[in-house]
Amino acid sequence: MDAFMLQLLGLQLFTGLALGAIYVLMAVGLSLIFGMLTVVNFAHGAFFMVGAYVGYFLYQYFPNFWVCLIAVPLLTGVVGIVVERYLVRPLYGRGIDYPLLLTFGLGYVMVEVVRIIFGKQGLPVGTPDALQGAVNLFVGPFPLYRLFVIAVTVLVLLALWLFIERTSFGLIIRAGARDPMIVRVLGVDISRIWLIVFAIGTGIAGLAGYLSAPLQGIAPEMGTNVLIVAFVVTVVGGMGSLSGAIVAGLLVGIVESMAAFLYPEAAKVSMFIIMALVLLIRPMGLFGRAGLMS
Amino acid sequence: MKTTKMWTFVLCLASAFGVSSALAQTDPIRIGLPVPLTGPYGAEAKDQVRNAELAVKEFNEAGGLNGRLAELLVRDDKLNPGEAANRALDLIDKDKVNFIVGGLSASTQLSTNNVTKQRKVIYISISQSDAINEAADMSRYTFHEALNPHMTTQAVGRHVFKKGMRIAFLTSDYAYGHEMARGFTRVAEEVGAEIVGEIRHPLGTSDYSVFLPRLAAMRPDVLVFNNFGRDNHVSIQQAGQFGLKDKMQFVTPVLLYTARQAAGAEAYEGVLGASSYYWELQSQFDTAKNLNDMYKKEYDGYPSDYGALAYGAVKSLLMAVKEAGTTDTEKVVDALESLKYDTYKGPEYYRKCDHQAVQSVLIIESKKAPADNPDDIFRIVDVVAPTEDILRSCEELGFK
Numbered sequence: 001m002d003a004f005m006l007q008l009l010g011l012q013l014f015t016g017l018a019l020g021a022i023y024v025l026m027a028v029g030l031s032l033i034f035g036m037l038t039v040v041n042f043a044h045g046a047f048f049m050v051g052a053y054v055g056y057f058l059y060q061y062f063p064n065f066w067v068c069l070i071a072v073p074l075l076t077g078v079v080g081i082v083v084e085r086y087l088v089r090p091l092y093g094r095g096i097d098y099p100l101l102l103t104f105g106l107g108y109v110m111v112e113v114v115r116i117i118f119g120k121q122g123l124p125v126g127t128p129d130a131l132q133g134a135v136n137l138f139v140g141p142f143p144l145y146r147l148f149v150i151a152v153t154v155l156v157l158l159a160l161w162l163f164i165e166r167t168s169f170g171l172i173i174r175a176g177a178r179d180p181m182i183v184r185v186l187g188v189d190i191s192r193i194w195l196i197v198f199a200i201g202t203g204i205a206g207l208a209g210y211l212s213a214p215l216q217g218i219a220p221e222m223g224t225n226v227l228i229v230a231f232v233v234t235v236v237g238g239m240g241s242l243s244g245a246i247v248a249g250l251l252v253g254i255v256e257s258m259a260a261f262l263y264p265e266a267a268k269v270s271m272f273i274i275m276a277l278v279l280l281i282r283p284m285g286l287f288g289r290a291g292l293m294s
Numbered sequence: 295m296k297t298t299k300m301w302t303f304v305l306c307l308a309s310a311f312g313v314s315s316a317l318a319q320t321d322p323i324r325i326g327l328p329v330p331l332t333g334p335y336g337a338e339a340k341d342q343v344r345n346a347e348l349a350v351k352e353f354n355e356a357g358g359l360n361g362r363l364a365e366l367l368v369r370d371d372k373l374n375p376g377e378a379a380n381r382a383l384d385l386i387d388k389d390k391v392n393f394i395v396g397g398l399s400a401s402t403q404l405s406t407n408n409v410t411k412q413r414k415v416i417y418i419s420i421s422q423s424d425a426i427n428e429a430a431d432m433s434r435y436t437f438h439e440a441l442n443p444h445m446t447t448q449a450v451g452r453h454v455f456k457k458g459m460r461i462a463f464l465t466s467d468y469a470y471g472h473e474m475a476r477g478f479t480r481v482a483e484e485v486g487a488e489i490v491g492e493i494r495h496p497l498g499t500s501d502y503s504v505f506l507p508r509l510a511a512m513r514p515d516v517l518v519f520n521n522f523g524r525d526n527h528v529s530i531q532q533a534g535q536f537g538l539k540d541k542m543q544f545v546t547p548v549l550l551y552t553a554r555q556a557a558g559a560e561a562y563e564g565v566l567g568a569s570s571y572y573w574e575l576q577s578q579f580d581t582a583k584n585l586n587d588m589y590k591k592e593y594d595g596y597p598s599d600y601g602a603l604a605y606g607a608v609k610s611l612l613m614a615v616k617e618a619g620t621t622d623t624e625k626v627v628d629a630l631e632s633l634k635y636d637t638y639k640g641p642e643y644y645r646k647c648d649h650q651a652v653q654s655v656l657i658i659e660s661k662k663a664p665a666d667n668p669d670d671i672f673r674i675v676d677v678v679a680p681t682e683d684i685l686r687s688c689e690e691l692g693f694k
Binding site: 004008119120121122124133140143215217221222225226256261265267268 | 334336337467493494495496498499500501503504505506507508510511524527528531532535536537552555556557558560561
């Protein structure tokens with residue numbers, strides 16, 4: 001019985017880790033955009049949902065999971081580019097609440113547009129054949145698809161880190177985040193940088209939406225929960241800190257899973273308890289100061 | 295289109311000269327239909343409107359009540375109990391409706407019922423609820439055409455549960471889930487099955503993975519999903535992905551036609567549940583065939599389970615009106631109480647004490663649709679014939 005409990009605990013821990021990885025993917029784009037642009041993107045959940053629907057739509061014409069996996073973040077990023085260029089950009093320099101209100105409203109508009117085009121009812125999305133079934137890990141059976149999502153998350157984070165830390169373009173991004181004025185004086189077109197960062201952030205949100213479609217199907221409201229989770233993770237990790245988003249995402253996932261094991265009723269509340277505690281003790285979040293740029 | 299325009303013109307002209315009342319002789323029979331057109335149950339609500347319209351059309355084409363036609367007044371209750379109460383008040387006071395049919399959640403139907411009870415207006419509710427049968431909420435004017443959680447769980451439990459079986463619950467943490475869990479617990483006790491555990495989740499959860507290892511560790515023979523709509527399909531889909539379906543039978547009290555369509559074949563394959571209606575009943579009952587044919591002609595596809603409830607409720611109401619020969623509330627109540635009707639799914643009647651529609655309960659299993667008919671998604675495993683045996687007794691509900 002003891003070995004059984006231990007195994008169960010192990011499986012629960014791993015489930016939490018896997019859930020945390022999905023949370024990280026949801027939160028990292030939000031954190032990136034805030035860290036660079038100081039735009040609190042309230043339409044993040046809507047971009048997540050748009051990614052899922054773009055994937056669904058594309059799949060009708062190119063019934064190949066892998067083609068869509070590449071195309072969805074690109075197309076969602078394009079939507080992000082349009083939004084940044086024509087809606088968010090005119091609001092720079094007016095204070096943080098202007099883009100906040102804009103994206104808040106935009107989120108509702110995007111959900112309604114999707115409702116008009118695809119209907120209110122949810123649509124089914126299957127798991128790709130190659131990723132179906134469960135694999136036997138050392139702690140018990142675990143869905144292959146969730147392992148795949150973890151792998152994609154790791155790859156995306158790695159690519160993002162290399163891009164920001166190891167390329168000259170990334171250097172400009174980091175400089176732009178620290179002091180946009182000086183960068184501009186040095187002759188760099190900062191608005192182009194911001195455009196690209198916004199596209200990357202929304203593209204990752206779209207990718208997360210596409211990847212979570214086989215887990216829960218798609219529906220116009222699917223972004224609402226995600227937005228909440230993404231904000232909790234970003235606040236716990238420290239607004240704008242990528243490493244914070246990673247640590248906080250995993251933390252929230254594991255705590256939720258452990259809470260479900262000990263006292264299931266508290267599972268969903270646990271993330272808000274963490275947030276409250278972190279805000280009381282470290283109001284800037286776990287990695288609020290020592291963020292990506294320092 | 296042209297004729298419609300012409301008629302609009304004629305009607306406007308007629309009303310302008312004050313002859314409309316002379317033409318119509320008497321007021322139409324007005325039936326209010328408050329349903330949650332906006333909100334998460336919008337798809338189901340729209341189908342209820344379509345079906346209710348069919349019942350009204352059928353009644354009018356048959357000549358109405360000696361030439362007096364029926365009219366449907368559709369209102370959006372937004373799935374909000376306060377809004378539902380206001381819509382019911384407006385329908386009664388401003389629109390002067392004779393009857394109200396509708397409601398698509400336990401809470402909105404109870405608040406509508408509060409209003410109709412007080413105003414002494416007949417209300418036929420068409421959504422799952424146990425409370426509406428109980429003496430505290432029930433009134434002479436309250437009728438319940440839908441199944442209730444108790445009879446649903448009795449029918450499903452008696453079919454699935456066996457002596458010594460291990461049963462686990464994943465329950466949505468609000469009235470619907472609680473009432474279903476209570477019902478299943480009772481059948482399990484009667485049959486001699488064991489409830490090995492229950493996990494409750496908040497309404498609107500989108501990731502159930504953290505609950506699944508614990509549910510698997512309970513090693514149940516049957517896992518019951520006491521949740522509804524999107525929660526139901528997401529939890530069943532994820533539990534399947536975690537490999538739970540290979541080890542245990544998945545059961546859900548209400549296997550929704552619309553949820554099955556939204557989730558696809560794979561997620562629901564092999565899941566057992568109950569339903570008030572499935573179009574395949576047409577092979578057994580002419581009334582089902584009649585409804586399906588009308589629906590197909592007017593719209594497309596087949597009526598859904600919750601949609602057909604609206605047809606059944608409006609039709610039984612209008613049958614009672616014809617029987618009574620008047621829209622007088624007290625006389626129609628008497629007619630409804632003594633009515634033996636077969637509107638769309640075989641014989642039914644309203645039980646005297648709580649006005650619950652005694653009716654068949656279908657036990658259905660989800661399957662992959664064959665290529666030639668994408669709407670062929672369920673297999674009828676069993677039809678529990680109409681019986682008061684699966685209802686709580688009148689004494690238990692608080693009637694003396």
